[in-house]
Amino acid sequence: MVSIFKILFPLTVSILLSFAKTIRIRTVFVDPNDRWQVVEGWGTSLAWWANKIGGYPDDIRNHIADLVFDVNKGLGLNVIRYNIGGGDNPDHNHMRPGGAVPGFLPCEICSYNWTTDANQKWILFAAQKRGANIFEAVSFSPPYWMTYSNCSSGSKHGTIDNLNVQYYDTFADYLTNIVEWFNNNGLIFRTLAPFNEPSSNWWKANGSQEGCHFACSTINRIIKQVGIYLKDKGLSNQTSISAADEYSTDSEVNIIKCIDSDAKLYISQYNTHAYHGKKSKELFHLSQLDGKRLWMSEFGLQVSQDMSASINLSEQILNDMRNLKSAAWVYWQAVDEVAVNSWGLIGVNYSDTNILKNNLGFYGFAQYTKFIRPGYQIITSNDHDTLAACSPDNQTIVLVCTNKNNITEVWNLNVSIFNINSFKAFRTSNNNETLTNLTIIPNITDGILTYFNPAYSITTWIFSLAIPI
Template sequence: MKRSIVFVLWMMLSCTLTAQKKIRITTYPGKTYQQIDNFAASDAWSGQFIGNWPDNMRNAIADLLFSADTLADGSPKGIALSMWRFNIGAGSAEQGDSSGIRDEWRRAASFLQPDGSYNWNRQPGQLWLLKAAQQRGVKQFLGFLNSPPVQYTVNGKAFATGGRSNIDKSRYDTMSQFITAVINGVKQATGIAFDYISPVNEPQWDWSDGGQEGCPYNNEQISGIVKSLSKALQRAHLPTKILIPESGHIRYLLADDDKPGKGNQVNAFFQKGSGTFVGDLPGVSRTIATHSYFSTSPQSSSVAVRSAVAARIQAIDRLTLWQSEYCILGDNNGEINGNKRDTGMQAALYVARVMHTDLTVANVSAWQWWLAVSPYDYKDGLICIDKNKSGGSYQDTKMLWVMGNYSRFVRPGMKRIAAEVDGATDCLVSAYRKPEERQTVIVLVNLGKNTYHYPLTAKKGKAYVTAASRRLQRQQVKDNMVVIEPESVTTIVTED
């Protein structure tokens, strides 16, 4: 009888081991691609309120976004974003209902007062978050404008009329002076200097519906603003770099398409000989920024347009690409809809696929999310909150933690290296390494329902998993075997 039991147990163990789906991940440290600059998100628009919430609430939210600390079990406390985007408001908040922006949460305050003086006590919630980010180790900061200040706009509003640019060229210098004043003023108020300034946002869209602050521009107008701002930054002896053009769709980097004079932006701004060339101006970052909206499905077309953009970028000396804004918008060819919150893995896996494709096909050096914190019933926030200005509940999402699979471990200065996975067609792999260090970071996205086992070949290895029941949780690696759970994102950190 004992022999029979032993035999049965042996057979069960043998079958289990045989059934294990093992995968092999191969990295090629000698084959390098882009250097990573940062992973980021923005304070728009909830930052103005949550930054004033009770201390325990706002600190907990800041920890989720910025902390690089670990919990008792070795799991990350937060996702350790490496850059924070600060919304420099145009003043629609002070205008109230007369601003024409229906939703109070989408209005933004301005440091500029009607008499032309500045009040650096404005935007206190956002300034608190800025400091909270720095205190938790964030070292890069960017200020962005959705609209020029309402004092300088053609219609006196923070959104446009009839799809026309809302600032006249005679006001470019005034707008530039405002930007330099804000850079200095924020540094005075917080001790934090903006590394980058983004003066225009999604210039292809009309911004005429009063949904939020916004202003359209064509390439000639953007070029004029950049030339003015470059001079203003030089006069003020500011090292802040200008980031452009935050295109509303990645295809506008390649061609005019349906927006004459607003596309072909790689060549328009960075190809010498172009009438709107600004690539050699002092203070202009050798980076072109685009948004990944409406271009991520189906996967075949997502890859095609990103391949074309990568080739265009590579053709221009010393030019890099940032994906500077994304959340799940639209119906994405039926794959996933932006409507309704999803704090689980369906939305998170979609985001993971987008991040993987942007990083490995478009070769982006930075990947940045839109609303860090959202009060809406939509897939636009890494953290979801009650729409309550004085305090309320908050909830993390798996989108937050999946982004953390990258941001917490793939740090600025690392380079992406070649990697491939064998034995799993439903898995996506990318790898990163800092040239002077002996550490490799591997991010494996398992889109399928299979469980895989990865035998570590390195001397030391740690694994962190985001899955249905895990939030970037440290996995206890046994017998040098990493378990790749179904529908999960796993980060593996190895040392040579």
């Protein structure tokens, strides 16, 4: 026996040392007493996929609507950004597929055409039927005939305002008339966003999508004029202004600092895109100082055949929910054409309505959207790759845990503070797991749940509590 022990002991130590070198171990602590923002929801922009999908055969468009908006059949997105089309010059043909969103006022002497944009409107109301409850109207550009370039994709060089100064009032009237029409037809936009990445210099004539540069002085004037029209039309009790949907948190901070106090009276919400920037925390503090709701209103990335896009998506959500502390998080293109540079969580082919594929990003996003529901409150965790949330009734704790590394990790979830009745887990990974309900999960021992977290994976834990916290 002594000789066997002498052989086995060094061998065991060697195996453990080798294991320790290849396996990372981390411990996650959660503090339900340190509470952050209440989640309003998860969302998507309807530009531009709804302009195409809304015209699909009824069974297919309903199926796609279920996948995007129904929480039982799909993602359950409840925050919807509707694109108020400016409408491009009818002599032009340069927009990307779906990008030529029709405007409601095709020319200066025309009457409003309320039957236009039928495809996007179908998706909008389909979302409402499936439980979506927060709606925002967003303008990317004024109608082409209000612009200097006579084109709704931008000015000649992209660095100057494209909205003709003589149409400032007309543009404000246009936006608020559309909000009023939807209000009268059963759908209320809580916010109206008159700008989209307004300080960017890439909105040029004959581009692939609508866009318009606005100087800060112009932004101030438009906000005030839109606010006045909302009030005069009896809409201001239900619809207020959001601004400014800048490309980065840095640009958003700069714009907010140049918006004057009179204009800010009409603003209820700051919107930022999250493609770049290092000022998430500063932007959060600005929103708190000014008493404005804060959204991450646009982020998207190109799909991948493996988990890389899902991991990048998850890391962005973690950064925005933990540092920016946004109340809502909105994905750019929930649906897009299957292509090398596709943004879509769901891939389609606009030339063949039978082609439809849920990309891995769909399931990666679902790890958040299906379990951290509207009304849940983000709570503190010590781990930057974990998002923790508590249900409104304090009876459910959700942890979304992302392993962004290329090796399996051992995760110790310290849940000793909770009186847990039951728990379950779902995972998306490279191992043929797509929001898979894990049937073999470890027990909690001395308040610690220890599990192996596979490389490049997202695991969501749902704990039902016997005693509310």
